[in-house]
Amino acid sequence: MKRSVIFSLLLMMSISFALAETACDLDVSLLNQDPYPAVPGDYVKLVFQVEGLDSPNCNDITFDLTEDYPIKFNPGETGERSFKKIDYIKDYESNLLIPYEVRIHKDALDGANPVEITVQSKSNAPITKTFNIEVEDIKAKFEVYVKDYNYQTNEITFEILNIASIDVEALALEIPKQNSITIKGPNRVIVGDLDSNEYTTADFEAIPSDGEFKINLIYSDTINTRRTAEKTVSFDSSYFTNRKADQTTTGTGTYVFYAIVVLLVGWWIARKFSKKKK
Template identity: 30%
Template sequence: MKQRKKALSLIIACILLVNITAITSAATAIGGVPDVDVVLLNQDPDPVEQGDVVEVRFKVENTGTATLDDVELKLLPSYPFTIYSGTATRNIGKLKSSLTGADAAIIDYKLRVDKDAAEGENEIELEVNTGTMTKTYDDGEFMIDIEQYNVPELNVYIKENNILQPNTKGTIAIEVANVDLGDVEFLQMTLLPSEDYKLLSSSDYVYIGNVDSDDTDSEDFEIYVKDVEDGEVSVPIKIEYQDSNEKEYEKTIDLKFSVYSSRDLKKYGLKETNYTGIIILAILAIIVYFYWRRKNRKNKKHA
């Protein structure tokens, strides 16, 4: 008898468990279970330099079985990040379950990285709200890689020069080469005074503007070179510009070029010997000789 009661109790318990499972499944099928997941897809550039702007892209996906009607993504900006453009809160709206084959929502943010940010990985925090639940990502889920900022590298040099001797005038072409990955904006060049030359151009200032990465630009100046003793002419210039982060720079560079004496010009093959005068003298000498010889013969005949 006791064994029958135990068996009957076990059967009743199994029936109740099956019914509860069926009821739960039915409720899920009718209403669904909501859930949402956020994934950091990428950052651009990667890594981002200190003080630069980075674009981060997130994928927001409904991983539950129920459609979410009012999904909202909110960036929680904290050092070293600030919003560069747009707003921190993005209203996604209705988000269907990924089980139905629906696409996830892609959300982009543009953030400014502080110029003194620590190098390496820095956390960015997010919050997603579905109307019925709030999910916060603040435990190192999303990390942005930051590297040390490098000042844009510009090479400045004298590209062309037709002044070879002191106490002469001519033109020098000064070229600026952007050998950096980033562009340079609002570039200005000023020729500074020097005891070695006198400026003949109408202005010592030129506005060049933007110089793209891996590009060059040059400007001409007409000058008169004075009597320099060591044969080296100093041409100091000042350049002013901004990088893509609107950070301003100023740099002074002392450019130099050489001038030579007439003897050195001939020695180095920079100036050809002028034989015109010698040839003219030789011709005159020959004419005088034949004239003298002819006249001398006439005098002998008359004698």
């Protein structure tokens, strides 16, 4: 009797050790985020790593990235990935790399934004973990106005103000072809770097019509990505006609010249008249 009890206990312990030895102990980490930080409204690539697959029981792995703020999948896509068979080699580490490309919500807040994943093997209960995606709004914001227009030279001057909290580099202003403004010469002007809350100007030879036209501001952001911001600019010719600065004025030198001419003519007439008297 005692022998059978001892045998049963030993058998149960052996089974327990065997199960523990072959248990599928899954763990997940966020291996990479590109770009870092992510930009609101843009795509970000995420790579998750699943570890703890060092067991022949680790089959039928299901991994799910939950679609919730601040991430969104493309139409027709989901966050679920299934792996029916995992290559297992005894005494060697096995893992899965699971990539995603998702769009960040355009109103995502700066800083850490949580995303949730769930992973499960056929023989284990699901495991849920939360990871943080770093987000930073690095898109520049501009205000653009027509500062001046010269009807004699057809030169139009734009004033560009960087109202974002970031500096931009290699800024260029481009006026695409459109009916509301005709460009003579190059339609793109390189402005250079523009710090936050600073302004600069750009000049073109152009013939604008009253109304609105589009311009493009092309720049490099803080992660050295070239971006384009489209702006609508208004032009009203009444602001640039009949100005005092445009009116022809008679200078002091002109008055002095005419005065000298009058004096010389008067002196010549007086001299000629005096000679006739003699």
